[in-house]
Amino acid sequence: MNHIISTESIYNDQAENWLRSEKILLSDYTARPIVLQELGSVTGQHLLDIGCGEGYVSRMILDAGAASVFGVDSSSEMISQAKSVAAELGLHKAIYEVSDAVTFNRYPRTQFDQVIAIFLFNYLTVKEMTQVMTNVKSLLSPNGIFIFTVPHPCLPFMRNQSPPFYFKFGDKNYFEGVDVTFEGRIWRRDGITVPVRCVHKTFTHYFEALQSAGFKKMPSIRELAVTEEHLTLDPEFFGPLKGYPLHLLFKVQANG
Numbered sequence: 001m002n003h004i005i006s007t008e009s010i011y012n013d014q015a016e017n018w019l020r021s022e023k024i025l026l027s028d029y030t031a032r033p034i035v036l037q038e039l040g041s042v043t044g045q046h047l048l049d050i051g052c053g054e055g056y057v058s059r060m061i062l063d064a065g066a067a068s069v070f071g072v073d074s075s076s077e078m079i080s081q082a083k084s085v086a087a088e089l090g091l092h093k094a095i096y097e098v099s100d101a102v103t104f105n106r107y108p109r110t111q112f113d114q115v116i117a118i119f120l121f122n123y124l125t126v127k128e129m130t131q132v133m134t135n136v137k138s139l140l141s142p143n144g145i146f147i148f149t150v151p152h153p154c155l156p157f158m159r160n161q162s163p164p165f166y167f168k169f170g171d172k173n174y175f176e177g178v179d180v181t182f183e184g185r186i187w188r189r190d191g192i193t194v195p196v197r198c199v200h201k202t203f204t205h206y207f208e209a210l211q212s213a214g215f216k217k218m219p220s221i222r223e224l225a226v227t228e229e230h231l232t233l234d235p236e237f238f239g240p241l242k243g244y245p246l247h248l249l250f251k252v253q254a255n256g
């Protein structure tokens with residue numbers, strides 16, 4: 001994917017704003033806790049975190065009792081943060097590597113119990129996403145589970161460009177925008193914003209890509225949004241998003 005500013009430079013520049021030890025970004029409230037919930041018990045499990053960023057989710061997984069987490073991310077600064085925090089906290093079961101997830105093939109294990117990709121596919125084209133899903137299928141243990149989250153494909157067309165989360169769809173519509181990059185921003189509760197992007201896909205593309213990758217079972221889907229709990233906690237921050245579908249969470253089993 002050719003961009004004026006590469007995704008690597010965006011994340012290298014923004015690594016400090018992503019570094020966190022507790023919830024701060026909008027999606028730390030609206031998406032990541034649901035991923036943890038859907039993973040269920042991870043005790044003794046080996047997990048793969050693709051597009052792991054600075055390691056926030058992998059640290060929570062280790063905290064929940066996982067045997068190991070291997071994280072891969074294309075941003076050297078995000079991985080550098082992930083490694084230093086893991087070293088500071090003595091998390092020896094977290095291993096991180098800098099690489100493009102599409103071409104990466106030096107996994108430390110041949111099989112993983114669960115694989116996650118939290119807001120990775122919105123940086124990849126349909127073809128690249130299908131390649132990563134194919135890799136994931138081959139890396140999952142027979143009873144393995146794959147969970148991924150992406151921005152809801154309808155959100156850019158439903159909301160104007162205002163805090164605390166938006167994508168600019170320019171002159172494209174829902175169908176014309178496929179594989180086009182929509183630049184966006186997401187807010188932290190302290191007012192700091194970070195740039196995000198969404199290489200647009202329709203709902204259908206996620207199902208087709210899973211099918212091409214060899215997943216035979218229907219995925220389960222959750223359309224994530226702000227909840228009453230969020231609105232009570234911080235009505236000013238979460239209020240503007242009330243009633244909008246923010247993210248999609250897919251959960252699919254390795255074997256059908």
Ligand SMILES: C[S@@+](CC[C@H](N)C(=O)[O-])C[C@H]1O[C@@H](n2cnc3c(N)ncnc32)[C@H](O)[C@@H]1O
Nearest residue numbers: 011051052053073074075078100101118119123
């Ligand atoms: C929105 S951040 C999410 C990070 C992390 N999953 C989390 O939930 O905190 C997206 C991450 O995907 C990474 N990324 C984007 N394209 C990638 C690629 N082709 N290969 C590996 N990582 C990629 C970025 O560097 C960034 O760290």
